[in-house]
Amino acid sequence: MVVVVILFFIICPIVGYFFYKQLRQKAKPATIVGEFVFIGLFIIAAASFCLGWLFNADDYYAAIDPVDGGYTPFASKHLPTLIVFFLLAFFGLFKLWLKGRSLPPLLFSLCVVFVIMGIPISLAVIFQTGHNTEQRDETFLFAALPFFYIVTSITVLFKIVSAEAVAASSKTYRNKFLNYLNQKLTKTETQPLWIFLMLVPVFVIVVAILMLFGQDANSITKVFTETTTWNFSQKTHPPFLDHKGHYLCTVAVCGTPNVVKPLRLGKRHGHEIIVNRQLLIANAFEELIQEKWPKLHQIIRAFYDRYGYPLSKKINTAKGSNFVYRIMKPLEYTFLIVLYLCCIKPEEKIAKQYT
Structure with missing residues (x-):
């Protein structure tokens, strides 16, 4: 069994590398290796996040034996909202990483917005899981995934925005209005405003859709606050149960x-x-x-x-x-x-x- 596990961890990265190499045929070998290593670290970060969650999975209203595990940093009732935003963020990041500006215009814009929305949510996850009043040692397991997401997102967005600004500065349009908009968008000091104007309606639309499936309008905040023992927690938990001692x-x-x-x-x-x-x-x-x-x-x-x-x-x-x-x-x-x-x-x- 041990041999099988070792072989699995040896073979999987090799197979994964060749598969990724096929996806990135146009990229340089050094770039492919670097990206694959980064993806590997990303997967490890995701695994550590899941491991930390495995040992901290109970909602605030449950009476637990602290030896069994801890309370979840994310309220189960509002968890679908957090999951949807993270899935959208990772989808956008994956698309921008692989395709960049070659995506269709509307899809490209949506991906950028999704990625940007994921950054403050990732920061909230880092702050939420940064401290536990029960002093559990698993808190560090949560930090790697949102940190990697933030670093990757900023890197990808900076690369895309820089390339687009260079390309747009050399474009001219016959239509005066389009030409005016293009010149405005190429100015880096105005780009945050345009991004913000796109963020708000997309965020509202996603929240509205989630409300149709039973989520609250403020579930994105309640997912952090309706917890106990964590940084943003506003709930208290029942007394701990006595330890039963089955090993x-x-x-x-x-x-x-x-x-x-x-x-x-x-x-x-x-x-x-x-x-x-x-x-x-x-x-x-x-x-x-x-x-x-x-x-x-x-x-x-x-x-x-x-x-x-x-x-x-x-x-x-x-x-x-x-x-x-x-x-x-x-x-x-x-x-x-x-x-x-x-x-x-x-x-x-x-x-x-x-x-």
Whole structure:
């Protein structure tokens, strides 16, 4: 399985590069490589954004165990508005990147407007996710995607506007009115005004369409404010739930018996659980770390509480449990080696777990 994953991450970029090379046949090789690397970073940023969202997905009105995850920075009720604006922004950016001024005039204008609308929304996302009152460590995962969008948008827009200004300055029209408009548009100091005049009606039209599908007129602001624990949040959340303490190793025991090899029943916090050797070794290793290096144990436990438990909730099938059991095998052997190096009677320590 590990080999398959490694091959996937090796083959995908290679195939993606050749596919992108076909799309950009007219571009220089250095440009193609640079753009492809940038796209790769963009994809990584998007993946980190999704990962951060995965661990912070609950709405403000839900009572949660903070170990499970956190509250979402974007209100679910108004999320369609944010998604639509981002899709339009990325669509416009993609079109302008590939086609530039060769797009039809109306589509070109709309793409520019969509891209510009995405910039303040991206800034709002950065500010919204920049701080969490619960001091969760995943906040940095949200910043990369909107930051990359802003940088890319400004770069593409600057390139297009500069090229268009040069081209327009050399054009003349027989019609005096058209010639007058052309000269006005070539002046960089007036360009922001023209862009603003186009932004307002397009924004209003998009909002009006979204309202037909149940969104509010101010959903673009409510998506940030109707949240809790984030910068623009204006809601409070219910008291946190007590931590229940089901972990990844315990979930792995729920797999197919001939794979995970359950040994016996054990007791954890007064409840009976099924244990296997992998779980016993992992718990014995944790106990050893707690005894010998308590500060290191606190760091490991905090990390495991934050990531292991939320992940375990996603694994609720026999196949998933079997997969977890197998990928934890290297860790199991590592824990066992450490136990045999540091304990006088390692097997006794392992056997007494959950008794």
